[in-house]
Each structure stands twice: as structure tokens, then as C-alpha cells.
Amino acid sequence: MKMMKMFYLLVLCRLREFRREPSAIFFVVFFPLVLMTVIYFIFDFSAGDKGDRVIDFIVPGLLAFSIFTTCLFGLGMTFVTHRREQLLKRYLMTPMPTFVYILSHLVGRQLIMLVEMVVIMGCAMVLFDFSFKGSIWLFLVLCSLGTAMMSFFALVLASRTIQTSFYNGLANLILLPLMLLGEVWRPLENLPYWLQMVSEYSPLTPLVTSVRDVASSGATVTDVLPRIVIMAVYTVVFALLGHRLFVWYSHK
16 A cells, blocks of 8 residues: 555656656647648648548657657656656665656656647547547557557666766657658658668557557557557567666766
8 A cells, every 4th residue: 555655656746747847748739739730731631531641641650759759858868867866866765666666657658648649639630630540449559558668768778877968869869760760751662672671660660550550541459460569579678678777876
């Protein structure tokens, strides 16, 4: 009971940290809306049948990309900041098991993902006539699994550094190629075959393509099962790497 109360309070702390950070709220709530609006004036969203329009391709990819960036910069930067300010070291001095601290971040990130999903998909349906064709429960499972995968990925990247500038540069260095190869903005059919294969097995692509197929094409569990397996494998690998590499305080 005491551990559950401790966990509950830590999750509340994670949500308060998010609420008190204006940039986090901007990138979760307002940036996707601004981006959709800009794209609306560039492309003709009404062209084509429902399911084949530009918006049907972009919106699910935008949600997956938003999940990726908020985990990468929000969660990863929090770990780095807490280590630099010796907060992680203080957590070690408490009777709290260390996994409770990590788990509170993962649960908090799942709750933030729900906000992202409601804002992006809701506004797309209301403002841009986006038609959701698949199972909402399968869509939610995919987003949840993708959030867990990207959270552990951020944990790996932030496992040792204490410099926010270094982490920010590293995250941006990784963000660009994954975004370009992740089919977020356009299909990669015209790329060389070997680059398509690299894209197919990159961490971001299975999340983007699976949520897009479910939302825009009504794909079933069987259709997206290979990508679920890829994301599950990445989640386990990143979790093991994070457990092996993560340090709670700098020895300098």
C-alpha cells in the first residue's frame, strides 16, 4: 500500500512537471495543430476519396511523430536534468525501489500520449473531416506500445549524460534520419530498395505505418502483427539496454 501511494505521487509529479513546462504543452497540443493548418493551406485535402487523401496519410504519421518527439525530448531531457541536479542520487537515498521511479515516468508518458491522441485525431476529425476507419482499441494499443518503445529509447539515450546541450544535440542528430526514413510525411516507394529495408526496420517506421493503416485503411491485428512484433522487440531491447547503461548520478 505504501509503495502504491509512493507510485501515485510520483506519477502526479510527472504530470505536474509536464503542466509547468510551456514548451512541452506547446509541442503536445499546439504544434501539431499549427502544422496541420499549414499543411492544409499547402495541399488540397479534399482531393481523392476518403482514405486516399493527403490528410489521411499525414495525420496518423503526425501523431506517431509527436509521440516520438515528446518521448525523446520530454522524457529524455527530464532524466538528464534530474541527474545533473542530483535528484536521481537523492531518489537512491529513499526507501523507494528504483524501478518505481522509472515506471512513474512510463505511466506519465502514457497519460500524455492520450492527450496527444485526443487533440490530434479529434481536431483532424472535426476540422479536416478525417475519417477513422479501424478499431479504436487496436489504435490505442499501437500508440501505447509505441510510447513504451520510444520511452525506453529515450532512457537509453539519456542513460549517462549530464549535459542538456549534449543530449539535445544527440537527440536532434537521431531525430532527422528517423523522421526522413519513417514515412511520416511521404511514402518511400521511390527510394532504393536497400534504403526501404533500412526504413522498414527503423524504430519509428513500424509505429507510423501501423497507426496509419489502422486509422486510414481499417487494418486488423493480423495486418499489423509483424510491425507489433518489431515494436515489441525494440521495446525489450531498449529496456534491457537502459537497465544496463543507466546511471543514477555522475561520478565526476
